[in-house]
Every structure is written in structure tokens, then in C-alpha cells.
Amino acid sequence: MALRITVIGTGYLGATHAAAMAELGFEVLGLDAVPEKVEALARGRAPMYEPGLEELLRRHVAGVAGSTGRLRFTTSWEEVGAFGDVHFVCVNTPQKQGEYACDMSYVDGAVDSLAPHLARPALVVGKSTVPVGSADRLARRLAELAPAGEAAELAWNPEFLREGFAVEDTLHPDRIVVGVRSERAEELLREVYAKPVAEGTPFVVTDFPTAELVKTAANSFLATKISFINAMAEVCEAAGGDVVKLAEAIGHDDRIGRKFLRAGIGFGGGCLPKDIRAFMARAGELGADQALTFLREVDSINMRRRSHMVDLARETVGGAFLGQRVAVLGATFKPDSDDVRDSPALNVAGQIHLQGGQVTVYDPKGMENARRIFPTLAYADSALEAVRGADVVLHLTEWREFRELDPQVLGEAVAQRRILDGRNTLDPALWRKAGWFFRALGRPTA
Ligand SMILES: NC(=O)C1=CN([C@@H]2O[C@H](COP(=O)(O)OP(=O)(O)OC[C@H]3O[C@@H](n4cnc5c(N)ncnc54)[C@H](O)[C@@H]3O)[C@@H](O)[C@H]2O)C=CC1
Numbered sequence: 331m332a333l334r335i336t337v338i339g340t341g342y343l344g345a346t347h348a349a350a351m352a353e354l355g356f357e358v359l360g361l362d363a364v365p366e367k368v369e370a371l372a373r374g375r376a377p378m379y380e381p382g383l384e385e386l387l388r389r390h391v392a393g394v395a396g397s398t399g400r401l402r403f404t405t406s407w408e409e410v411g412a413f414g415d416v417h418f419v420c421v422n423t424p425q426k427q428g429e430y431a432c433d434m435s436y437v438d439g440a441v442d443s444l445a446p447h448l449a450r451p452a453l454v455v456g457k458s459t460v461p462v463g464s465a466d467r468l469a470r471r472l473a474e475l476a477p478a479g480e481a482a483e484l485a486w487n488p489e490f491l492r493e494g495f496a497v498e499d500t501l502h503p504d505r506i507v508v509g510v511r512s513e514r515a516e517e518l519l520r521e522v523y524a525k526p527v528a529e530g531t532p533f534v535v536t537d538f539p540t541a542e543l544v545k546t547a548a549n550s551f552l553a554t555k556i557s558f559i560n561a562m563a564e565v566c567e568a569a570g571g572d573v574v575k576l577a578e579a580i581g582h583d584d585r586i587g588r589k590f591l592r593a594g595i596g597f598g599g600g601c602l603p604k605d606i607r608a609f610m611a612r613a614g615e616l617g618a619d620q621a622l623t624f625l626r627e628v629d630s631i632n633m634r635r636r637s638h639m640v641d642l643a644r645e646t647v648g649g650a651f652l653g654q655r656v657a658v659l660g661a662t663f664k665p666d667s668d669d670v671r672d673s674p675a676l677n678v679a680g681q682i683h684l685q686g687g688q689v690t691v692y693d694p695k696g697m698e699n700a701r702r703i704f705p706t707l708a709y710a711d712s713a714l715e716a717v718r719g720a721d722v723v724l725h726l727t728e729w730r731e732f733r734e735l736d737p738q739v740l741g742e743a744v745a746q747r748r749i750l751d752g753r754n755t756l757d758p759a760l761w762r763k764a765g766w767f768f769r770a771l772g773r774p775t776a
């Protein structure tokens with residue numbers, strides 16, 4: 331009989347994983363602690379904006395006309411325990427309030443809720459990003475609580491998807507990494523991922539700590555690459571160089587590569603910032619803190635980008651924000667997502683607001699989430715409306731819509747033709763030709 335899969339926690343990762351598992355042909359049951367999320371998903375509605383996800387849900391959610399009916403959602407642990415052969419844990423692992431360390435309470439809570447319902451053989455597979463050592467601790471907890479005893483086993487299978495490409499990355503990943511302690515666990519995971527592996531996706535089998543570390547190492551490397559190019563942007567600004575050209579030129583070397591060398595206001599989101607901090611905290615606990623002191627620098631270069639953007643904007647409007655109208659284009663931490671967690675764009679908007687600027691924000695998909703986090707900022711329904719009467723325009727998230735803006739049309743709406751490109755994706759020549767003062771991070775001023 332085909333494997334039956336459950337997915338615990340149906341947020342950015344879990345909702346996509348559940349839909350993708352149904353797409354691979356499995357019967358899937360998703361569970362979340364938030365009933366509204368479960369209700370929306372059960373109607374085939376994605377709880378967040380993620381390209382292609384809603385189409386996939388509608389193709390599989392039971393009850394949606396024409397669907398395969400392979401995908402259902404529930405809030406019942408009992409149902410999940412009775413249904414699944416393989417249970418994927420996809421709950422959140424945020425940064426602890428006021429600390430660098432990871433808050434494991436959601437993962438611990440999920441395992442504690444699930445385990446008592448595991449009366450028959452089952453594989454619990456952690457996908458959340460966790461501090462190294464968590465899988466070993468959770469395996470012991472599972473053995474203690476599951477009625478099935480040793481027949482309820484744990485494995486670790488970190489996830490590498492990017493928001494905005496989540497569906498594609500889940501169905502066609504670069505690699506699959508599994509931390510296992512038995513042949514049975516490996517066999518079950520090979521069965522789950524048989525299709526992508528048959529298409530050539532590398533399948534890396536390892537132990538628990540290595541599987542956990544692969545994930546935090548990968549995110550640390552990506553964060554380091556971004557902070558490296560942003561450090562080069564700082565030097566370019568001081569020396570009159572052009573970081574965009576520099577990135578292109580060093581990227582032609584295959585050993586360096588062109589990806590993840592976009593200088594700008596830096597990285598944000600629900601993962602890279604909190605993951606490098608949790609990694610440092612965990613290394614400290616293990617007595618290996620010296621190994622990761624460079625990540626402190628990666629973090630501080632990154633945070634400096636945001637204040638640098640605020641400083642440039644203040645300088646551009648004459649030295650003080652009081653009485654100045656600032657239009658902010660972009661609220662999400664990256665384009666093609668509605669995610670505003672630790673968003674550099676919103677952070678910059680918030681800092682300027684606190685310094686007395688009249689900030690108006692527009693984002694194609696992130697308005698609802700942004701309003702929830704920063705209710706005191708003003709919001710506009712379009713880019714054109716946001717820039718009306720502005721003394722300076724800040725381009726902070728590189729949505730395609732912003733790249734296609736017409737500098738002439740916007741020029742008619744603003745009070746002053748001044749724009750700062752925080753993402754280095756606008757064409758300076760185009761804006762300058764239309765009479766704008768144009769400045770980009772790490773690029774020559776004219
Ligand atoms: N968002 C992303 O692109 C990626 C996230 N990750 C990792 O995946 C994990 C989840 O991240 P997101 O999906 O972004 O978080 P999220 O906050 O969007 O989703 C987590 C979901 O888990 C639910 N939940 C929390 N505790 C629960 C419990 N005890 N029982 C049932 N449901 C519970 C929440 O209600 C929420 O819907 C994190 O560890 C993250 O670092 C890994 C790769 C990519």
C-alpha cells in the first residue's frame with residue numbers, strides 16, 4: 331500500500347510540502363494549531379502568497395471540484411497519529427525574544443502532541459531548522475512518549491526551499507539530505523523522494539548532527555556571500571567604484587559564481603537572520619563559539635545596510651526627516667512573497683517614521699502583513715499613489731512591477747525627483763535621463 335504522509339505545521343514550509351507530497355502521488359493529511367489556517371487550506375486556499383501554491387492545492391485538496399482528493403487538513407492529533415506512516419514536522423523555530431538562541435518550544439510541543447498518538451510503526455521526520463543536537467534529544471523524547479515504542483522512529487530531513495520558488499524547489503530540489511539511524515528510516519525516505527531522485531536529485535544520507543548542520547551551514551554560507559558583497563559595496567562607495575560591475579566581474583569566476591552577489595540593503599526574512607544567530611548561540615553552548623565569530627560580522631554588516639539606507643535618505647532630503655514625505659516601494663523581505671518577517675524594507679520605513687518622516691508604503695503582496703506589524707505607517711494602493719507629493723522615493727524590494735515603472739509618469743506625481751535604489755535593480759541611466767536625482771548603494775553617484 332502507498333505511504334500515507336502527514337505534515338505538521340502548515341505555514342510557508344508545511345503548506346507547500348503537503349501540496350507537493352500530494353503532487354508526488356501520496357495521500358496527505360496536514361495539521362496546524364491555527365484552525366483558520368486549516369479551514370482555508372481545506373477549501374484549497376493558500377494561507378500565504380506563494381506562486382503556484384494555490385493551483386497545486388486546488389489540484390489535490392479533497393472536496394475541491396476536479397481534485398485528486400489526496401490532500402486533507404485537520405486540527406486533530408488523534409487523526410494524524412492514526413493516519414500517517416511518515417510524519418513531517420514543519421513548525422516554526424523563531425529566534426527567542428531578546429536572545430540569539432532558537433526557540434524550540436513549537437517543535438517540542440509538536441512532538442509532545444504527536445507522540446502519544448503513535449500506536450503503530452511510524453517515521454517522524456523533522457524538517458524545521460533546529461540547533462544541532464535537537465534530533466538526538468527529540469528521538470529520546472519520542473521513544474519515551476510513543477505507545478509504539480521503538481517502532482516510532484525519528485529522522486532529520488532539512489529543507490532548502492526559497493520563498494517565491496517554494497513549489498519548484500520542493501518538487502525539484504538541488505539535493506535531499508536525510509539524517510537517519512536505521513535502514514528502515516532510509517528506505518522510507520527513499521520511497522517518499524523516489525520521483526525527484528529518479529530525476530537525478532542527489533540523495534545524501536548522513537547522521538543526525540550532520541543533517542542538522544548542513545542546513546545551518548548552507549544558510550550561513552548564503553548570508554556570508556551577501557554580506558561579503560555588501561562589504562564590497564561599502565568600499566566601493568568610499569573609493570568611487572561600482573559594486574554591480576564588481577559583482578559581475580568576480581562572478582565570472584566559476585569558483586565564486588554569480589548568484590547571491592546582489593548588493594543592497596541586505597538580507598532579511600524568517601530564516602537567514604535568525605538562523606545565523608541561532609547557529610552562533612549553539613556553537614557557544616558547544617564550546618565552539620570561536621569558529622563562528624565571523625558570523626557576528628556577517629550580521630553586523632547586514633544590519634549596517636539598513637541604517638546606511640536611512641542615513642542616505644536623510645542626507646538626500648537635506649539632513650532631517652521632519653516634514654519630509656518619504657515614499658517606500660516594497661515591504662516584503664524579497665519579491666514574489668507576502669512575507670514581511672524581519673524585512674529590511676519595513677525596518678528602513680520604520681526607522682524613518684520614528685525619525686519624523688511622513689512615510690507611505692506600497693507593496694504588491696505584502697500590505698496586509700505590513701499593516702499588521704507597522705499599523706502606524708501610511709499605506710497606498712499603488713506605487714503611483716505612494717509617491718504622490720514625495721520628497722524622496724526609496725526602492726527597497728525588487729518587485730518586477732517597480733522595475734517597469736515609468737520615471738516620467740512618476741516624475742509628474744512627486745514633489746522632488748529623487749530616488750534611492752536599495753536593491754540595485756533599477757536602470758540609473760533611465761531615471762537620470764528623466765531628470766531624477768538617482769543614487770544606488772555601492773554605485774557611483776553620477
Ligand atoms: N519559510 C521558508 O522558506 C523555510 C523555512 N524553513 C524552516 O521551516 C520551519 C517553518 O518555517 P515557516 O513555514 O516559515 O514558519 P511558519 O510560521 O510560516 O509556519 C509554521 C506553522 O506551524 C504551526 N505550528 C506551530 N506550532 C505548532 C504545533 N505545536 N502544532 C501544530 N502546528 C504548529 C503554526 O501555526 C504555523 O502555521 C522553520 O524552522 C524554518 O526555519 C526551512 C526552509 C525554508
Ligand SMILES: O=C(O)[C@H]1O[C@H](OP(=O)(O)OP(=O)(O)OC[C@H]2O[C@@H](n3ccc(=O)[nH]c3=O)[C@H](O)[C@@H]2O)[C@H](O)[C@@H](O)[C@@H]1O
Pocket residue numbers: 459489490491492493494549552556589590591592593594595596597598599600601602663664
Ligand atoms: O532556510 C530558509 O528558510 C531558506 O532561506 C533562504 O531562502 P529565503 O529566505 O526564501 O530567501 P533568499 O532568496 O535566500 O533571500 C534572503 C534574503 O537575502 C536577500 N538577498 C538575496 C540574494 C542576494 O544576492 N542579495 C540579497 O540581499 C534577499 O533580498 C532576502 O532579503 C535560502 O535561500 C533557502 O535555501 C532556505 O531554505
